[in-house]
Amino acid sequence: MTGLGLLDSFGRVATDLRVSLIDKCNLRCTYCMPAEGLDWLAKPELLTGAEFVRLIGIAVHELGVTDVRFTGGEPLLRRDLPEIVAGVAALTPRPRIALTTNGIGLAKVADALAAAGLDRVNVSLDTLRAERFARITRRDRLPDVLAGLRAAQQAGLGPVKVNSVLLRGINEDEAAPLLRFCLAAGYQLRFIEQMPLDPQHGWDRSAMVTAEEILGLLRQDFELTPEPGERGSAPAERWLVNGGPDTVGVIGSVTRPFCADCARTRLTADGQVRSCLFAHTETDLRAALRGGAGDAELAELWRKAMWAKPAGHGIDRPEFAQPDRPMSAIGG
Numbered sequence: 001m002t003g004l005g006l007l008d009s010f011g012r013v014a015t016d017l018r019v020s021l022i023d024k025c026n027l028r029c030t031y032c033m034p035a036e037g038l039d040w041l042a043k044p045e046l047l048t049g050a051e052f053v054r055l056i057g058i059a060v061h062e063l064g065v066t067d068v069r070f071t072g073g074e075p076l077l078r079r080d081l082p083e084i085v086a087g088v089a090a091l092t093p094r095p096r097i098a099l100t101t102n103g104i105g106l107a108k109v110a111d112a113l114a115a116a117g118l119d120r121v122n123v124s125l126d127t128l129r130a131e132r133f134a135r136i137t138r139r140d141r142l143p144d145v146l147a148g149l150r151a152a153q154q155a156g157l158g159p160v161k162v163n164s165v166l167l168r169g170i171n172e173d174e175a176a177p178l179l180r181f182c183l184a185a186g187y188q189l190r191f192i193e194q195m196p197l198d199p200q201h202g203w204d205r206s207a208m209v210t211a212e213e214i215l216g217l218l219r220q221d222f223e224l225t226p227e228p229g230e231r232g233s234a235p236a237e238r239w240l241v242n243g244g245p246d247t248v249g250v251i252g253s254v255t256r257p258f259c260a261d262c263a264r265t266r267l268t269a270d271g272q273v274r275s276c277l278f279a280h281t282e283t284d285l286r287a288a289l290r291g292g293a294g295d296a297e298l299a300e301l302w303r304k305a306m307w308a309k310p311a312g313h314g315i316d317r318p319e320f321a322q323p324d325r326p327m328s329a330i331g332g
């Protein structure tokens with residue numbers, strides 16, 4: 001288990017760090033949060049900006065992390081996001097830095113984030129219809145998201161990616177319109193299968209729109225051919241649209257799992273390392289950090305946590321149990 005990288009017992013090496021900066025959100029997507037929100041972490045439980053930068057620094061300097069993605073909850077709710085990004089951009093070697101956001105408020109901060117060193121953004125958008133947006137997210141904010149997307153592109157945070165979750169009977173008819181919209185605007189669209197990570201534990205396999213179905217819906221309007229080349233540890237299978245060069249991605253986390261090639265490690269907003277979205281154990285780096293642990297000790301805790309990474313999510317197994325933390329508190 002010793003050595004420099006985040007190796008697990010199945011031989012995978014994690015180089016891609018997902019950092020959830022906050023569990024709170026300004027939307028209430030039905031598949032992610034109940035209308036009333038969740039029991040948010042209290043402020044003292046959240047890592048400070050300086051604590052995040054220290055832990056990410058250890059991941060980069062001692063553990064071989066090359067890619068850092070900020071997520072949440074809604075990461076733009078952290079006012080100190082530009083300072084955190086700048087702190088991470090100052091690390092050597094400098095990791096690639098990306099952000100996953102619902103896009104609300106992005107129009108205001110896109111330039112500042114680009115100046116701080118952010119490289120790319122993914123914006124989540126499940127529908128182009130304002131009424132439907134309000135129904136899915138329980139907030140009437142579609143124009144803010146569209147403005148955020150445009151601002152990200154203008155700020156050079158590209159290629160701007162759009163993440164969409166299709167829900168049966170709600171927005172599956174928008175597979176092709178979403179792709180048309182993204183192609184016209186120059187965004188890269190990726191569809192994500194809905195996973196059992198909702199706090200309500202209401203996920204129902206039969207309600208999930210599968211990768212196969214998504215491809216079928218798209219093929220009614222577009223010609224799709226597999227993009228040549230290796231998928232590597234990237235979760236999205238990419239398809240050339242009408243011969244290319246434009247592409248569309250489909251992330252079949254449930255029906256086409258990529259666990260065997262997973263290169264991810266996760267840090268929650270309260271300083272817990274998780275080896276997998278679906279892990280049932282966490283390693284408390286915050287207590288060690290606040291207790292005065294040195295970098296080497298924190299790195300060793302992180303290595304141990306990753307060594308125990310499970311082989312796969314096991315959603316198809318009869319004994320599968322959803323983790324206690326929902327997606328919004330792990331960092332999607």
Ligand code: SAM
Nearest residue numbers: 032072073074100101102124163194195327332
């Ligand atoms: N609030 C930000 C956003 O929406 O982009 C970042 C956090 S959100 C949890 C990250 C991504 O996870 C979003 O694209 C969202 O659609 C997706 N997501 C949330 N719950 C999901 C679920 N149960 N299955 C699949 N994707 C989910």
Ligand code: SF4
Nearest residue numbers: 025027029032073102
């Ligand atoms: Fe918020 Fe993102 Fe969850 Fe929607 S998917 S409720 S935007 S955290």
